[in-house]
Amino acid sequence: MRKNAKKATKRTCSMALAAVLAFAPVTVFGATDTANHWANAVISDWESKGLIKGYEDGTFKPDNSVSRAEFVTMMNNVLKNDAEGTVSFTDVKETDWFYQAVAAAVNAGYCNGYEDGTFKPSATISRAEAAVMIANAMGLEQDAAGAEGFSDEIPVWAVGSVGAVVKAGYMSGYPDGTFGAAKSITRAEAVSSLNRVLTQNDETVAATEVVLTEKEAVLEDQVVAGNVVIDSTVEKATLRDVEIQGDLVIRCAEDDKVVLDNVTVKGRIIIEKTGVEVSFSGKTDVKEVQVGAVCELTADDFEGSIDTVRITKEVAEKGDVVIDVPVDEVIVEKKASVKVKENVDTIQIAEDAEGSELDIAKDVVVDLVKADGKVEISGDGTVKKLEANADGITYHRDVTINKTEVASGVEAPTVVDDYVSGGGGSSLLRNIL
Known part of the structure; x- marks a missing residue:
């Protein structure tokens, strides 16, 4: 069972970001596989601003999954979180590229590890976990009732956060009536959700x-x-x-x-x-x-x-x-x-x-x-x-x-x-x- 994360203080967002998907190898504008994708507009907008990266073959792979380490890196960049500190997870070493990102996210209070002492940085992050991190980071009030309309089973530890992020407009469900709590969040979904966090909390940013x-x-x-x-x-x-x-x-x-x-x-x-x-x-x-x-x-x-x-x-x-x-x-x-x-x-x-x-x-x-x-x-x-x-x-x-x-x-x-x-x-x- 995962530990409950601490509620973090809501942070002001800014478009003055480093490359959000820092784990991708090379910046690619006009990715070849996003033209007809539902998230094309926001992906293209972020690419043009240098906020995300694609792959060397010219693709963005919008439907690929995102790891926990990658997602906290994106969260930190969107929230301009540069909190300093240390962590002692058994699977996160100081020499790992994601060490500082994990440390910043944990010390900011919007994510935590597991009871066995691990963080599982390479594990794909589920939509339920992403909802919890976003709700904690934005200081949202838990809203279990907001998740009642979804037909799939949402873990007890995530119900209030799912309802809160849906009410806030940061995440939404699927046409079949499910939230997809157990599904891995995709690169496109991650960019789309965090873009809403960015635009809805910075009045100087035009909504994408x-x-x-x-x-x-x-x-x-x-x-x-x-x-x-x-x-x-x-x-x-x-x-x-x-x-x-x-x-x-x-x-x-x-x-x-x-x-x-x-x-x-x-x-x-x-x-x-x-x-x-x-x-x-x-x-x-x-x-x-x-x-x-x-x-x-x-x-x-x-x-x-x-x-x-x-x-x-x-x-x-x-x-x-x-x-x-x-x-x-x-x-x-x-x-x-x-x-x-x-x-x-x-x-x-x-x-x-x-x-x-x-x-x-x-x-x-x-x-x-x-x-x-x-x-x-x-x-x-x-x-x-x-x-x-x-x-x-x-x-x-x-x-x-x-x-x-x-x-x-x-x-x-x-x-x-x-x-x-x-x-x-x-x-x-x-x-x-």
């Missing part, structure tokens, strides 16, 4: 990541240099007059709502959980909405723009992706049932999205449907031009298609008389003329 965890969360009048994450604990989130230079990651789910009012997202909106409604209003501008789950996109006095809605995962059997907001381009990469209720310039059905269903509402105009995969088109709207590049394309008689272009060697689209609605979309009755 914000995590919303309150049941009814509000974020207003801010410029966020990195990502904004709406956690699974949130039921309604309102973002107003916010610029997000990274991604907006939405993890709240069915019957939950996210309102974006005068919000600019320079990265992507990433929807991870089923059933959420995202409402766009004011001059909200978004480059791309990445849809990984059934959802509804709506508009309320919307004067902005959405460049692309991209459906990246197969969701056809789970319900409809409803697009009730004007969009320049919809790209269906995987099989989906899509209901379009506002005008769209272009809808692309990828080859891998074969079997998708597209319902175009009355009075809605789609300038171009480019079908590289088999698709069923229903509804009462208008398609100005249909490019048929795959066999088996069908459309309901009530859909108006002004012009059809059929690729060489491809069967012409077929008109279907009737259809009935149900489940995840329309099931066309094969009364083909």
